[in-house]
Amino acid sequence: xxxxxxxxxxxxxxxxxxxxxxxxxxxxxxxxxESRRKNLQxxxxxxxxxxxxxxxxxxIAKSKGKEVNSLMHEVSSLGDDIKLRGSAxxxxxxxxxxxxxxxxxxxxxxxPLGMDEASNVEIRQWGTPREADFTLMDxxxxxxxxxxxxxxxxSKLSGSRFVVLKGQLAGLHRSLSQFMLDTHIRDHGYCExxxxxxxxxxxxxxxxxxxxxxxxxxxxxEDPPLYLIPTAEVPLTNAxxxxxxxxxxxxxxxxxxxxxxxxEAGSYGRDxxxxxxxxxxxxxxxxxxxxxxxSYEALEIMTSHAETVLQKLELPxxxxxxxxGDMGFAASKTYDIEVWLPSQQLYREISSCSNTExxxxxxxxxxxxxxxxxKPELLHTLNGSGVAVGRALIxxxxxxxxxxxxxxxxxxxxxxxxxxxxxxx
RNA sequence: GGAGAGUUGGCAGAGUGGUCGAAUGCGCCGGUUUCGAAAACCGGUGGCUGUAACAGGUCCGAGGGUUCGAAUCCCUCACUCUCCGCCA
Numbered sequence: 001x002x003x004x005x006x007x008x009x010x011x012x013x014x015x016x017x018x019x020x021x022x023x024x025x026x027x028x029x030x031x032x033x034e035s036r037r038k039n040l041q042x043x044x045x046x047x048x049x050x051x052x053x054x055x056x057x058x059x060i061a062k063s064k065g066k067e068v069n070s071l072m073h074e075v076s077s078l079g080d081d082i083k084l085r086g087s088a089x090x091x092x093x094x095x096x097x098x099x100x101x102x103x104x105x106x107x108x109x110x111x112p113l114g115m116d117e118a119s120n121v122e123i124r125q126w127g128t129p130r131e132a133d134f135t136l137m138d139x140x141x142x143x144x145x146x147x148x149x150x151x152x153x154x155s156k157l158s159g160s161r162f163v164v165l166k167g168q169l170a171g172l173h174r175s176l177s178q179f180m181l182d183t184h185i186r187d188h189g190y191c192e193x194x195x196x197x198x199x200x201x202x203x204x205x206x207x208x209x210x211x212x213x214x215x216x217x218x219x220x221x222e223d224p225p226l227y228l229i230p231t232a233e234v235p236l237t238n239a240x241x242x243x244x245x246x247x248x249x250x251x252x253x254x255x256x257x258x259x260x261x262x263x264e265a266g267s268y269g270r271d272x273x274x275x276x277x278x279x280x281x282x283x284x285x286x287x288x289x290x291x292x293x294x295s296y297e298a299l300e301i302m303t304s305h306a307e308t309v310l311q312k313l314e315l316p317x318x319x320x321x322x323x324x325g326d327m328g329f330a331a332s333k334t335y336d337i338e339v340w341l342p343s344q345q346l347y348r349e350i351s352s353c354s355n356t357e358x359x360x361x362x363x364x365x366x367x368x369x370x371x372x373x374x375k376p377e378l379l380h381t382l383n384g385s386g387v388a389v390g391r392a393l394i395x396x397x398x399x400x401x402x403x404x405x406x407x408x409x410x411x412x413x414x415x416x417x418x419x420x421x422x423x424x425x
Numbered sequence: 426g427g428a429g430a431g432u433u434g435g436c437a438g439a440g441u442g443g444u445c446g447a448a449u450g451c452g453c454c455g456g457u458u459u460c461g462a463a464a465a466c467c468g469g470u471g472g473c474u475g476u477a478a479c480a481g482g483u484c485c486g487a488g489g490g491u492u493c494g495a496a497u498c499c500c501u502c503a504c505u506c507u508c509c510g511c512c513a
Binding site: 041044045046048049051052054055056057058059060062063068071072073074075076078079224244246365367369374376 | 435442443444454470471472473474475480481482483492493494503
């Protein structure tokens, strides 16, 4: 949510900024609602002030044993009027609110301008894609030929976009998540959290998935209305929802390893092969809650934490700055980290690190007490994958494959694999 | 699933229809005192909205109702705690 005050200042500039974010703001509708709101609010509060004053007088008069009939008469008609205007007011406010709720965050000045991914900017590369003297297989062929990846069974159990991992490959997957967690907890100072996978509507509203992206979520039931989390960003970020956090608690760094669930409603036909895009996948998620003036520094730090995982796994990657039109709803600035996939001969997203500034904080009323002013102010929240476990498994399989179809276990994962250094039949 | 108790400011906890945004204590901030500190004493100390600043409005778990007037009475819901049942 944007600051409502910003709409009363330079509206033209704001509309232009939103245009770059792919959002057409209806100026006329806004002006209509806003002037009605102002009118009704002034009238309502005026009437309320009168009622409060007279009612207080009635109380005083009664306690002194005076006659109050004339005062009662004066105020008796106010009630209906207040109720009428009040309900008109809240109707207008709801409409305005609904309008505001669907507006994406504004981009930071350092975010490249552009309408789609063609305008994304590469920031840096790390590592060198390996040259192989044999034909490289993709992760599906590798996994199936090892007998450790079963799409047939998964579709029988659940349908498309699911997979069953077996044996050492399932172990490698688990090792990856353990390794990532340990790295962030021990080396990067994160607080580990184990969080609910089912959340309420308020939590999804807070991080920005609702109301606009309802169709991307798995809703489990109507009563109570619970949703499977699309990312641990939702429960982790909402840890500060409704709170006034003490300065001493900042910066707050949280990490969780969870399953994530997505409908992938808008991506029929995309990435249908393999486990690139699944309805259920695992992710190690990083969330920061920080002082506002430290959030861009925090974004660099968080991104470096995700990069560390890939560096330790010795997987080549590049970092991309997403442009205004390609960023997610809540983000002001986003770095995507893309890992090298030899079978496709291209880099694929494996992490996305975003600074949402105060966008989520405003939605979830997450504040900190600024010691300089003593006042509560919105804090800034960031989230990033550190990293997607399923996609990391794919990257390891493809980058560490051998000519005979076996897969070497990366050195940093070997302690987690208890002596297994190579996955083979 | 059944029975009961509760939800008030940063925390604890009064208030059960009227000058209540709310006693008191703790905490916090400022001052007096002190070489300094503790103790003691004095003063201050909620959020949102709004204003140039006042004023005004709003908030006592959420929503609705009764009333001239609701933290206080009524209804619905959510959550917490205790006991019983069931259960990983």
